[in-house]
Amino acid sequence: xxxxxxxxxxxxxxxxxPLLGIDHVEYYVGNARQxxxxxxxxxxxxxxxxxxxxxxxxxRASYVCEQNEARYVFTGAMGPDSDIAKHAFEHGDGVKDxxxxxxxxxxxxxxxxxxxxxxxxxxxxxxxxxxxxxxxxIAAYGDTVHSFIERENYSGPFLPGYRPEEPVPDDxxxxxxxxxxxxxxxxxxxxMNEWAQFYAKVLGFEQLVHFRDDQISSEYTALMSKVxxxxxxxxxxxxxxxxPSKKKSQIDEYLEFYRGPGVQHIAMLSKxxxxxxxxxxxxxxxxxxxxxxxxxxxxxxxxQINEDIEEVERLNILADRDEEGYxxxxxxxxxxxxxxxxxxxxxxxxxxxxxxxxxxxxFLAIEREQEERGNL
Ligand code: FE2
Numbered sequence: 001x002x003x004x005x006x007x008x009x010x011x012x013x014x015x016x017x018p019l020l021g022i023d024h025v026e027y028y029v030g031n032a033r034q035x036x037x038x039x040x041x042x043x044x045x046x047x048x049x050x051x052x053x054x055x056x057x058x059x060r061a062s063y064v065c066e067q068n069e070a071r072y073v074f075t076g077a078m079g080p081d082s083d084i085a086k087h088a089f090e091h092g093d094g095v096k097d098x099x100x101x102x103x104x105x106x107x108x109x110x111x112x113x114x115x116x117x118x119x120x121x122x123x124x125x126x127x128x129x130x131x132x133x134x135x136x137x138i139a140a141y142g143d144t145v146h147s148f149i150e151r152e153n154y155s156g157p158f159l160p161g162y163r164p165e166e167p168v169p170d171d172x173x174x175x176x177x178x179x180x181x182x183x184x185x186x187x188x189x190x191x192m193n194e195w196a197q198f199y200a201k202v203l204g205f206e207q208l209v210h211f212r213d214d215q216i217s218s219e220y221t222a223l224m225s226k227v228x229x230x231x232x233x234x235x236x237x238x239x240x241x242x243x244p245s246k247k248k249s250q251i252d253e254y255l256e257f258y259r260g261p262g263v264q265h266i267a268m269l270s271k272x273x274x275x276x277x278x279x280x281x282x283x284x285x286x287x288x289x290x291x292x293x294x295x296x297x298x299x300x301x302x303x304q305i306n307e308d309i310e311e312v313e314r315l316n317i318l319a320d321r322d323e324e325g326y327x328x329x330x331x332x333x334x335x336x337x338x339x340x341x342x343x344x345x346x347x348x349x350x351x352x353x354x355x356x357x358x359x360x361x362x363f364l365a366i367e368r369e370q371e372e373r374g375n376l
Contacts, residue, residue, distance in 0.1 A: 130156030325350015
């Protein structure tokens with residue numbers, strides 16, 4: 001059983017570092033226009049805003065893609081000398097910024113840097129005819145950053161400098177992604193505790209769960225994971241590190257191909273995972289498969305659920321139960337050439353967990369794919 005630490009009181013957290021949620025996640029990619037098309041067609045996102053040369057931003061093109069409260073920005077470089085191009089060259093398409101919405105950027109930045117965070121951008125007011133936004137940025141693991149965004153006084157489509165943009169025409173089935181549930185990073189061996197402490201100090205986070213390597217391992221590979229959160233469930237950031245094992249773990253494979261720490265997967269919440277996964281499959285999203293034997297063990301373990309278990313099995317969805325309820329989840333294959341970033345769809349029915357009971361099966365499924373790539 002994973003060790004659950006005491007829930008901190010909400011009051012305590014509001015005093016330390018008030019966070020309103022994940023504002024958006026920004027990727028640096030090789031071709032932002034095509035990334036926006038892929039997320040529109042495959043994941044059912046709507047392009048809502050754009051910034052680039054046409055809006056007097058000379059060095060980049062950025063497309064904002066939204067679905068309910070989940071918001072991604074895909075940014076590509078206009079030339080070889082920018083940090084965006086260097087990031088894409090080094091890491092492949094990957095997450096640059098897990099941006100957090102806060103009520104007061106000046107306070108958040110001062111608090112975080114006083115607690116030891118490295119500043120990347122000091123609090124900066126950006127304005128246009130729709131109002132003003134305050135933004136600041138701190139460094140996190142690898143080349144990843146966290147921006148703080150204050151947007152109470154802004155009514156434009158995204159941020160100043162962006163114009164509204166027509167969505168990509170799309171007649172695919174409705175997907176029903178609600179919001180970003182958690183963003184998981186991989187760090188190097190020995191880095192997990194360091195980064196857990198970073199989030200505890202800099203963002204006032206608490207540890208929600210700790211998975212030890214003996215809980216998350218297969219015959220060949222193992223990992224350790226700590227889930228850090230804001231105490232209210234608005235922001236959950238699990239941190240994985242590889243554990244010493246017989247063969248190269250999936251975390252080692254990530255670190256090798258991403259060339260350092262970074263975002264491994266983003267979980268998106270659905271309230272109807274059967275509908276969401278059916279729609280995503282129709283749209284061409286490919287998922288990791290578990291064998292039929294998984295369901296023989298799973299049925300007695302999960303007990304009664306609201307969903308049709310035959311459908312759950314047909315769609316290859318995973319299920320896990322803990323003392324608070326159950327959850328259904330599924331993982332996509334990597335969404336770029338390098339074996340780095342992937343997505344999770346999660347449907348929570350009381351459970352605040354992360355699917356500990358599924359880790360082993362999932363590991364075996366991931367290892368089968370790692371082996372196909374010659375990376376195990
Ligand atoms: Fe996850």
